Amino acid sequence: MRVLVLFLVAFLGIVLRDTVFNGLSVAGGKPDFVLIMVVYFAIFRGSVQGGFLGVALGLLEDLMTGRFIGINAICKGLIGFAAGYSERNLHKNNFVVPMVAVIVATFGNAVLYFLFSVLIGGNVGLNTMLFSSIPDAVYNMCFSPVFYAVFYRFFTNKTNS
Amino acid sequence: MFKKTWIRNLLVITVLLGIFLGLAVNTVQPRGNLSFLEKGLRIAASPFQHGFRAVDGAVSGFFTYFTDKEKLQQENEELKQQLSQLNSELTQMSEISMENIRLRELLNYKEETRGQFQLQLAGIIAENNTNLQHTITLDRGSNDGIQTGMTVLNHSGLIGRITAVLPESSEVMLLPDRESAVGARVWSTREVIGVVEGEGSVSSTLQIIHLPHDADLYVGDILVTSGLDEVFPGGIQIGEITAIEYSANGLTKTATVKPYVNFNRLEEVFILMNSRGGNA
Numbered sequence: 001m002r003v004l005v006l007f008l009v010a011f012l013g014i015v016l017r018d019t020v021f022n023g024l025s026v027a028g029g030k031p032d033f034v035l036i037m038v039v040y041f042a043i044f045r046g047s048v049q050g051g052f053l054g055v056a057l058g059l060l061e062d063l064m065t066g067r068f069i070g071i072n073a074i075c076k077g078l079i080g081f082a083a084g085y086s087e088r089n090l091h092k093n094n095f096v097v098p099m100v101a102v103i104v105a106t107f108g109n110a111v112l113y114f115l116f117s118v119l120i121g122g123n124v125g126l127n128t129m130l131f132s133s134i135p136d137a138v139y140n141m142c143f144s145p146v147f148y149a150v151f152y153r154f155f156t157n158k159t160n161s
Numbered sequence: 162m163f164k165k166t167w168i169r170n171l172l173v174i175t176v177l178l179g180i181f182l183g184l185a186v187n188t189v190q191p192r193g194n195l196s197f198l199e200k201g202l203r204i205a206a207s208p209f210q211h212g213f214r215a216v217d218g219a220v221s222g223f224f225t226y227f228t229d230k231e232k233l234q235q236e237n238e239e240l241k242q243q244l245s246q247l248n249s250e251l252t253q254m255s256e257i258s259m260e261n262i263r264l265r266e267l268l269n270y271k272e273e274t275r276g277q278f279q280l281q282l283a284g285i286i287a288e289n290n291t292n293l294q295h296t297i298t299l300d301r302g303s304n305d306g307i308q309t310g311m312t313v314l315n316h317s318g319l320i321g322r323i324t325a326v327l328p329e330s331s332e333v334m335l336l337p338d339r340e341s342a343v344g345a346r347v348w349s350t351r352e353v354i355g356v357v358e359g360e361g362s363v364s365s366t367l368q369i370i371h372l373p374h375d376a377d378l379y380v381g382d383i384l385v386t387s388g389l390d391e392v393f394p395g396g397i398q399i400g401e402i403t404a405i406e407y408s409a410n411g412l413t414k415t416a417t418v419k420p421y422v423n424f425n426r427l428e429e430v431f432i433l434m435n436s437r438g439g440n441a
């Protein structure tokens with residue numbers, strides 16, 4: 001049930017990004033709801049579960065919008081796996097740290113996207129990729145408190161109970 | 162124990178990397194048909210895209226109001242002074258607006274019955290512009306007779322071609338997409354000069370690379386589709402040459418092309434219904 005909800009939110013997030021947020025795009029940047037979800041899920045559930053959710057939601061994104069099936073699955077999977085390593089070390093009560101985590105994840109995702117795109121024969125400039133990630137990172141950071149509050153409430157309540 | 166977990170994780174990552182890289186390599190070229198899963202997900206997303214698109218204008222307008230508040234206040238003062246004049250023009254504008262709607266309907270009718278260039282009007286319901294791909298989703302699909310490979314254009318010129326079709330929607334690979342290429346000729350001389358390629362950004366220009374140094378090409382030349390690539394029909398405007406650069410050894414040159422279509426302001430487009438295989 002929980003997984004289904006995550007998939008539904010990701011599904012709507014992808015549709016929203018390509019429709020409503022086209023009109024609200026700032027300097028070409030749009031929020032990446034899937035990335036935010038993967039990072040926060042990994043922070044609370046660890047690298048293995050974070051990695052698998054990253055692969056699953058990344059694949060969903062690829063199937064819904066991508067022409068290159070698998071690129072987002074790889075990138076989001078690795079981001080989830082890496083973010084999961086902060087599970088034990090991160091002060092989950094401090095809301096600033098997860099915001100920074102999302103910014104780092106946005107740039108990390110851009111670098112991974114670049115590397116794997118080049119590997120499969122795509123022609124993408126690293127500078128273009130990183131510069132276009134700046135507005136994306138700002139947008140993601142703005143949305144991160146809302147997502148973090150929901151994840152925090154859900155996972156800490158569950159732990160306490 | 163810790164080492165065991167690491168080895169297991171590494172093994173899983175390697176296997177998944179192999180699977181998905183293989184998938185990505187196999188899908189790197191534009192595909193005519195989408196997989197069952199892709200079709201299912203995109204069909205499921207289609208009603209949401211239509212719905213969200215409807216509120217898109219209202220939402221963006223709401224935020225624009227706040228960002229441009231100072232500017233709006235200044236404009237408001239000026240507009241008050243012009244109010245009396247605008248009132249008289251309002252009636253006239255309404256007349257023109259209604260006339261425009263009628264003319265648009267007439268134009269559609271005329272185009273549809275023209276025979277040679279049968280055009281289908283389509284609206285854009287989603288845009289997917291990343292550094293790797295530039296595509297738009299149209300609200301017309303196989304139920305409207307849309308097929309893969311059809312040319313998409315507007316009054317300004319060539320926009321792209323249909324790369325995937327669903328019952329209620331279709332996807333268009335835009336001209337600035339890195340995978341996009343179109344055979345071009347100079348409009349005035351009719352000389353076929355090469356292939357215009359996308360540079361990967363909707364705001365940037367197109368380019369023609371590896372031109373012979375003595376190619377008869379000048380800044381300001383207008384380019385149209387050649388029709389020789391058997392993808393796009395001939396004679397559709399592409400853009401204008403804005404710069405020509407010679408390579409370091411002087412053997413070849415590269416031309417920069419500014420497309421006539423503003424890819425950032427696409428709202429409605431035409432699909433050329435009888436353009437498959439460059440036969441239009």
